[in-house]
Amino acid sequence: MKVTVHAAQRFLERVMRKSTYTYRDVNFSMRYLEKLLQNVVVSSYAKPFVLPGFENYKAIYRANTLITIVPKGEAHV
Known part of the structure; x- marks a missing residue:
């Protein structure tokens, strides 16, 4: 999975x-x-999943690219 600079900064x-x-x-x-x-194998085009090893954070991805990381309780667009 590719990782954007934005996702790395949010991490x-x-x-x-x-x-x-x-x-x-x-x-x-x-x-x-x-x-x-x-x-990590994702089953859809765009769906958040729990960041492995960091259960309190969700990884947001689209088209096999990690876009950003958000805290689990926080809503995202």
């Missing part, structure tokens, strides 16, 4: 609780998420 902000980060942090985050999600 750092929401999951890792970092308010400032570098390009290197975002790059590491993208690679980490790609490795984390390499064995």
